[in-house]
Amino acid sequence: MRSLRTITLAALAGVLTLGVAACGSSSSSKSANAGVSAPEGVQTPATESLTGGKKGGTLNVVNHEDFEHIDPGQSYFAIDYQAVYATNRPLYSYKPNSFKEPVPDMAEGPPQVSSDAKTITIHIRHGVHFGPPVNREVTSADVAYALDRGANPNVANPYFEAYFKSLEGFSKANGGPIAGIKTPDKYTIVLKLTEPKAAIAAAALVLPVSAAVPEEYAKKYDAKKPSEYGNFQVATGPYMWKADASGKVLGVGYQPGKSATFVRNPNWSASTDFRPGYLDQINLSIGGDPTVIGRQVLEGSHIVQNDTPAQSIVKLAFEKFRKQLLIAPGSGNRYVALNNSHGPFTNVNLRKAVWAALDREAMDKARGGSLVTIPATHYIYPEVPGFEQAGGVTGPKFDYNEHPQGDPAVAAKYMKLAGYPSGKYTGGKTIQVVGSTGNPASVDAEIVNQTLKNMGFKTKFNLVDQATMYSKFCGVVTEEIDVCPNVGWLADFGDGQAALQVPFDGKYIITNGTNSNWPQSNHPKINKAMEVAENVVGASARAVAWAKIDKELVEEAVAPVWDWDKQPAIESKDVAGVADVWNEAGWDYGFTSLK
Amino acid sequence: MTRYIVRRLLWGVLLLIIVSALLFVMFRVFPTADPAKLRAGRLQSQKIIAEIRVNLGLNKPLITQYWIYMKNLVLHFDLGYSYYSNAPVKSLILERLPATVSLVLGGAVVWLVSGLGVGIISALRPRSRLDRFSMGGALVLVSAPEYWLGLILLYVFAADIGQVKIFPGANSYVGLTSDPVKWFTSLILPWLVVAAGNAAIYARLIRGSLIEVLGQDYIRTARAKGLTERRVVLRHGVRSAINPIVTILGLDIGVLLGSSVLVETVFDIPGIGRLNFDAITHSDFPIVQGTVLFAALFIIVANILVDIAYAYLDPRVRYS
Numbered sequence: 001m002r003s004l005r006t007i008t009l010a011a012l013a014g015v016l017t018l019g020v021a022a023c024g025s026s027s028s029s030k031s032a033n034a035g036v037s038a039p040e041g042v043q044t045p046a047t048e049s050l051t052g053g054k055k056g057g058t059l060n061v062v063n064h065e066d067f068e069h070i071d072p073g074q075s076y077f078a079i080d081y082q083a084v085y086a087t088n089r090p091l092y093s094y095k096p097n098s099f100k101e102p103v104p105d106m107a108e109g110p111p112q113v114s115s116d117a118k119t120i121t122i123h124i125r126h127g128v129h130f131g132p133p134v135n136r137e138v139t140s141a142d143v144a145y146a147l148d149r150g151a152n153p154n155v156a157n158p159y160f161e162a163y164f165k166s167l168e169g170f171s172k173a174n175g176g177p178i179a180g181i182k183t184p185d186k187y188t189i190v191l192k193l194t195e196p197k198a199a200i201a202a203a204a205l206v207l208p209v210s211a212a213v214p215e216e217y218a219k220k221y222d223a224k225k226p227s228e229y230g231n232f233q234v235a236t237g238p239y240m241w242k243a244d245a246s247g248k249v250l251g252v253g254y255q256p257g258k259s260a261t262f263v264r265n266p267n268w269s270a271s272t273d274f275r276p277g278y279l280d281q282i283n284l285s286i287g288g289d290p291t292v293i294g295r296q297v298l299e300g301s302h303i304v305q306n307d308t309p310a311q312s313i314v315k316l317a318f319e320k321f322r323k324q325l326l327i328a329p330g331s332g333n334r335y336v337a338l339n340n341s342h343g344p345f346t347n348v349n350l351r352k353a354v355w356a357a358l359d360r361e362a363m364d365k366a367r368g369g370s371l372v373t374i375p376a377t378h379y380i381y382p383e384v385p386g387f388e389q390a391g392g393v394t395g396p397k398f399d400y401n402e403h404p405q406g407d408p409a410v411a412a413k414y415m416k417l418a419g420y421p422s423g424k425y426t427g428g429k430t431i432q433v434v435g436s437t438g439n440p441a442s443v444d445a446e447i448v449n450q451t452l453k454n455m456g457f458k459t460k461f462n463l464v465d466q467a468t469m470y471s472k473f474c475g476v477v478t479e480e481i482d483v484c485p486n487v488g489w490l491a492d493f494g495d496g497q498a499a500l501q502v503p504f505d506g507k508y509i510i511t512n513g514t515n516s517n518w519p520q521s522n523h524p525k526i527n528k529a530m531e532v533a534e535n536v537v538g539a540s541a542r543a544v545a546w547a548k549i550d551k552e553l554v555e556e557a558v559a560p561v562w563d564w565d566k567q568p569a570i571e572s573k574d575v576a577g578v579a580d581v582w583n584e585a586g587w588d589y590g591f592t593s594l595k
Numbered sequence: 596m597t598r599y600i601v602r603r604l605l606w607g608v609l610l611l612i613i614v615s616a617l618l619f620v621m622f623r624v625f626p627t628a629d630p631a632k633l634r635a636g637r638l639q640s641q642k643i644i645a646e647i648r649v650n651l652g653l654n655k656p657l658i659t660q661y662w663i664y665m666k667n668l669v670l671h672f673d674l675g676y677s678y679y680s681n682a683p684v685k686s687l688i689l690e691r692l693p694a695t696v697s698l699v700l701g702g703a704v705v706w707l708v709s710g711l712g713v714g715i716i717s718a719l720r721p722r723s724r725l726d727r728f729s730m731g732g733a734l735v736l737v738s739a740p741e742y743w744l745g746l747i748l749l750y751v752f753a754a755d756i757g758q759v760k761i762f763p764g765a766n767s768y769v770g771l772t773s774d775p776v777k778w779f780t781s782l783i784l785p786w787l788v789v790a791a792g793n794a795a796i797y798a799r800l801i802r803g804s805l806i807e808v809l810g811q812d813y814i815r816t817a818r819a820k821g822l823t824e825r826r827v828v829l830r831h832g833v834r835s836a837i838n839p840i841v842t843i844l845g846l847d848i849g850v851l852l853g854s855s856v857l858v859e860t861v862f863d864i865p866g867i868g869r870l871n872f873d874a875i876t877h878s879d880f881p882i883v884q885g886t887v888l889f890a891a892l893f894i895i896v897a898n899i900l901v902d903i904a905y906a907y908l909d910p911r912v913r914y915s
Contacts, residue, residue: 062766066873068679153646161640225650226634226681256680256687257873258865285766287873288863292749292765295756467878471632513641514632 038566039371042318043326045097045581053278053576053593060303061284061587062293066257070241070249071230072208073146073155078584079306081208085580086262086282086589087235088211091122091143094494094582095274096591101539102206102493103274106143106236108187111205117196117537122189122205129267131235133247134214138236140183142212147191148178149218150209154227159492162502163204166197175222199537203495212236217247238277238590240265260284262589275590282589297570298324302594304571304587311368311440314568318371324571328585330383331565333376334488336448337518340558341509342480344427344457348557349418355560356400357411357451363562364404366443374564375404379489379500380550381564383581385539386496389547396551401560411455424456431482433459434473436466441486444562448485459483474518477511487518488563494582496546497534504553505530519559526552596906603902607895614891615668619661622880623653633878634678674888675881677874684885687870693770695866698858699851701782702789703844709790710797711840715833717798718805730802733795745788745861752784766863785862789855793847797840804836811835834908841904849897853890 038044068077072088075081085093092102092111104110106128112121128138150160152175164170169179180192191201214234221229231250233241242253242261253261262282270277284306294313297303298321309317317325338345338354345351364373377395380386395401399410412423420426433452435445442463449461464473466486474484491499502508506522509515529552533545567585571577578591622630631648648654652663667673674684713733717726751757753764767781808814809832817827856868867886874882 066679068877070680153643153650156635156643156647158635161643226647226676228681231681250680250682251686251690254680255690255865256677256682257870258690285863287860287865287869288765289746289861292746292756292861292863295750296765299756465876465878467633471629471878475632510641513644514635 037329038327039318041322043323043577043579045326045328045579045585048097048326048578049576050096050578050591051276053276053578053591054595055278055593056280057278057302057594058281058283059279059575059589059592059594061282061306062288062296062303063284063286063306064288064290064293065307066286067254067260069230070254071155071227071233072211073149073152073157073213073227074230075208076158078586081583082306082580082586082589083241083260083262084208084211085237085583086239087233087237087241087265088208089128089236089273090208091124091205091210093206093274094580096578096580096582096588102203105274106138106210106212107205111198111202113198113202113537117198117535118193120191120193120198120202122191124187124189125272126187127269128212128236128272129269130212130214131240131265131267132243133245134217134234135267136214138212139186140189141186142214143189143210144177144181144183145215145218146209146211146213147181148173148175149213149222149227149229151175151178152222152227154222154225155229156226157209159204159207160209163200163207163492166193166195166201168192168194170194196535199542200495200497200534203493203498206493235265235268238265238268238270238273238275239263239279239282257286259286273590275588276593277590278593279589294570297572300572301574302572304575304577304592305569306587309568309570313570314368314371317568317570321570321573324573326569326571326577326579326585327371328567328569328579328581329374329564330381330581331567331584332488332490333379333381333561334444334486334563334565335376335379335519335559335561337474337484337487337559339480339482339520340556341520341522343431343482344425344429345482347418349414350425351557351560352398352400353411353414353418353455354452355557356403356407356414357455358560358562359404359406359447359451360560360562361404361406363444363447366440366447367563367565368440372566372568374566376561376564377401378550378554379504379561380496380547381499383494384491384496384499385494385543386499386547386550389544390550391547396554398554400557401554406451415455420456422456426456428458430458430460432480433461433483433485434469434481435461435463435484436469436486437463438466441466445485448483452483471514475515477509477515477520484518487559488565489516490584496542496550497530500546500549500553501530501534504558521553521556521558523556523558526556600899600903603899607899610895611888611891612665615665615888616661618884618887619664622884623660623664624657630678630880633880674885677882678879679877684881687882688867688885688889691865691867691870694768694864695852695855695859695868697771697778697782698785698789698855698864698866699848701786702793702851703848705786706790706794706797707844710794711801711833713794714798714801715805715828718802718809719828721802721806726802730799733798736791736795739791741788741792741857742861744791745785745858748784748788749861765861768862768864785858785864788858788861789851797843800843801833801836801840804839805832808832808836838905838909841908842901845897845901845904846894849894850890852893852897853886 067080069075069080072084075084089106091107093105094102106124108123108125124140149155150157151173167178167180182190218229221227221232232247239262241249242263243249244252290310291312293305294309297305338351360375364375367373378390380390415423433449449459452459473479473481489503502516504521506527508517509520529549536542536545569579569585574595576593576595578588579585580588631644631653634647635644652660672685676683713729717729720726749764752759752761754760755764762784763781769777771778817831854868856872859866859869871886
């Protein structure tokens, strides 16, 4: 899961439905995707133009948050991706407003998957060059080295194991060459797998770990613990981090917590790329008060804000600067992780009772209401393939997920089925609820805690900062936390497996690492269904298979899901911003231009 | 005097060692999150986390870890690396020090000049309209939270988002060496905010202290000798009344150098306070450790300077 991120592959039908729903007309059009569309006058990634931008100029970007990791082998965060995808070219990428399928980026064409789904062959483009100080043509060996880095502990890539562990030789991989990655010639790379998992491995090639890295240059930096390649990185995209002659970025083009500067990559050739690269330079300033930043953007010139604007600024933009506001659907889900493996919530009817009792509408209101949220009914969220197949906005219908404002009568029904005839929990055990500090997360956590107390639970309620919540409590299986109200998931790319497997498959309950199956969902039937669906080939077949699993997860009420996020983004009036729907409305520097 | 200073310096070093030990215990023995997992990032395997644990030396006995930590700190002034940017903490702090020093020292000049000026005038005309007005104003400024005051000044006076566009707004800070004029203008509003609350406190302090001193016998004697009122007040009155101000000034500057996070955030000044705040937000422990250690250093040095200043200002003070 990337923080504040999602890469999606929604069907074109999804885009068309947005248009219908935006008209706000009939009830029939409303039923399928009501709430997914943006209000009238507000931009969406689906309506923005990718061509005809003015060339030249400097875009100023304001962020109140800093990057997490700028190394393409390690980055896994919305803001990081905006820089990484402007400066690096993975094998495949998504166009900003294209949900259907990834397009070849460093690759020349689609991946060729063998009939046994154990081999993937990719041909890479001729004539793509590294930026300074390497200044040579990119070859398949550079892509192979980039993938090898995925298993290098000094790089600490967060997702490589999840999607590429079926590579031959993966179990022994430690940063050196992986046996299953072959480069028969300068422009061909072949991935050999031990299992028929080509579908997911090929889909994951949109991730930045597949962006070429020159071994002869990077090896000395990768030998450091941790790797320092990020601070000396070389570009393949239209832009590069400003660097000195040796390639040093840190302290030159990147001052952590202060600023970043991107300049044109002199070796980039437009004829090899689908990005127009209109801008000459991007100056990024880090820090500041979100409300001040927001006003600077709305009232200023040539500025965009990259991270999430403050709630008050979104409201101001909606009321007074509507044309400068963009809302992107499909920005992840949020759910209440009830511990399925330990404590009272091993009882499925108790989980259903909590789901039924929860006022999800109030929780969404705390996040900013319908402008930026949709009360969720299931786990695959808008824009991810399988969302429509799983029932769209209304989702699979069960009485406990039907009423977003909560239904005490249904909750009482499931309490009785759970063995509590009074409709109140009388088990006596005090349950531990760990939420996240900061508004609106703490408000949502309070709502969940109060709901549990109303149901008769005695709770021990703690709010800690988000990093601590995950790394010390909710992500630690042995802590046996009963309820984590502030967890959520963003698929790494547009595939149902990326949206559902890690957070809900029993085999992803990690006892000694970073556990992201927070509800500790481990239901044999669902685990088995996921195992089968992993090997399904073909986009539509996979969407159907994972939508079915989505329904089963709702049927088991593994975790009451309460929100599908919509992401707002703001720009100055003289910026022709293009936002990435696959990157949670992050402004795409490769397409954005000045008016 | 020299022996006293040397002794105070040695105490200061001991205090820093104690602070560093406490920080070590806080972040290595009782961390709010596992440093190896934080360094590893999201969705990591056990194998990667174990490797990182070894790389960070977290698998070694605690006493060994502390020894290595102190050795690196004392011999190389090495405060470690950020979990996120891999940047050396030492250079991150040193890069941000000029911005914080500019903010705090400039602010101190403003609050000293305005606070002492208003306080002295009020003391000379106690219970006058001017006195009541200035002390009332001081009460308002003391009560105004810095963050709020900063936002108000920006919304009123900032060149970009203000109603009366006079001063550069947030994110306009530049280093003194790159453009002295821009440096000065970009800091006018932040200086006013930093100074506001302190000026009010200082005005009230000096007023009270000076009223008391001006009632002393030696002041009457000075006047009887025929000295000018200006000389009586400034040379004899203020010099005696200023001792509590010096004490609090040293502490205030020391504390602000390590914790001016609110003003730095509102005005987007890349200083140490904001570095610390961002690091706390992301549980970037090496930076938190480094900035807290620096803050402790500022306070200790400020205290020593205050003690030395005492001897100069008040000849009655003697150190043994």
